[in-house]
Amino acid sequence: MQDNGIMPKDALTHYLDVNDIISPHQHGFMSGRYCLTNLLETLECWTKALDEGSEIDVLYLDYHKAFDSVTHKRLIERLKEYGIIGKLLDWVQSFLNLRKLRVGMRGSFSEWFVVLSGVPQGSVLGPFQFLLFVNELPLWIVNSMSMFADDTKLWAYIRSEADSKSQQKDKKLYMLVEWSNEWQLRFNPTKCKLMHIGQPLQCGVVIKYYISNSSTKVKVQSVNEEKDLGSHFVSVSKSSMQCITSAAKAWSVLGFV
Numbered sequence: 001m002q003d004n005g006i007m008p009k010d011a012l013t014h015y016l017d018v019n020d021i022i023s024p025h026q027h028g029f030m031s032g033r034y035c036l037t038n039l040l041e042t043l044e045c046w047t048k049a050l051d052e053g054s055e056i057d058v059l060y061l062d063y064h065k066a067f068d069s070v071t072h073k074r075l076i077e078r079l080k081e082y083g084i085i086g087k088l089l090d091w092v093q094s095f096l097n098l099r100k101l102r103v104g105m106r107g108s109f110s111e112w113f114v115v116l117s118g119v120p121q122g123s124v125l126g127p128f129q130f131l132l133f134v135n136e137l138p139l140w141i142v143n144s145m146s147m148f149a150d151d152t153k154l155w156a157y158i159r160s161e162a163d164s165k166s167q168q169k170d171k172k173l174y175m176l177v178e179w180s181n182e183w184q185l186r187f188n189p190t191k192c193k194l195m196h197i198g199q200p201l202q203c204g205v206v207i208k209y210y211i212s213n214s215s216t217k218v219k220v221q222s223v224n225e226e227k228d229l230g231s232h233f234v235s236v237s238k239s240s241m242q243c244i245t246s247a248a249k250a251w252s253v254l255g256f257v
Helices: 008-018 035-051 072-081 086-096 126-133 161-169 174-182 240-256
Strands: 055-061 144-148 151-158 193-197 210-213 216-219 225-228 231-234
Touching (some): 008 126, 035 055, 035 144, 035 151, 055 225, 072 086, 193 225
Antiparallel strands (some): 055 151, 055 193, 144 151, 210 216
């Protein structure tokens, strides 16, 4: 894509929209996609599965310093793969290259060091750079997923112990972790969560999920409640916690009034 004189941010967003590059699973920083569309699509899938008699294993994934871990060299490679070339690519490279930081405390400062990773937060292009960096994640997933920038959740419909095991063997864990290690955007296993929605499996077996952390496999923490994009979800698929939380906020506002 060659720059035609318009602003870089506008040129990039136009190119992404016209060529339909960003995955439909991604709802962050995209026109017409919001937290609400993410949650509505997710709830539609979950409700349908529960109505059909399935249970759901949901994996909430957490990156380790997501926006700070994107390596500039790999990011430029990713932009080229999506056809972003010419003056716009040169502009992005000049924006990222030779960035320096130092630490200051009480008038004392460290030496300057060159920053080799991280999309500049607070910038207009930073979010789009991150979206493109993780855009291929859905290609590795056999079962369902939804993303809002760095917030990623995966789920599988569980009817038996075998279905639950396939979630672990699926690309969504083993090969997904391989991808994260290769692209140096690693998950933080201690902050990843598992929530089983619906009644416990009839077989009575609790399936454990693991994510590799360097050379160590870490068990994913199982929870009965999770806050997802501002909404509270519980394992029994009821809205009581969300209602209680919303009511408490309303009473708080009313108290100020």
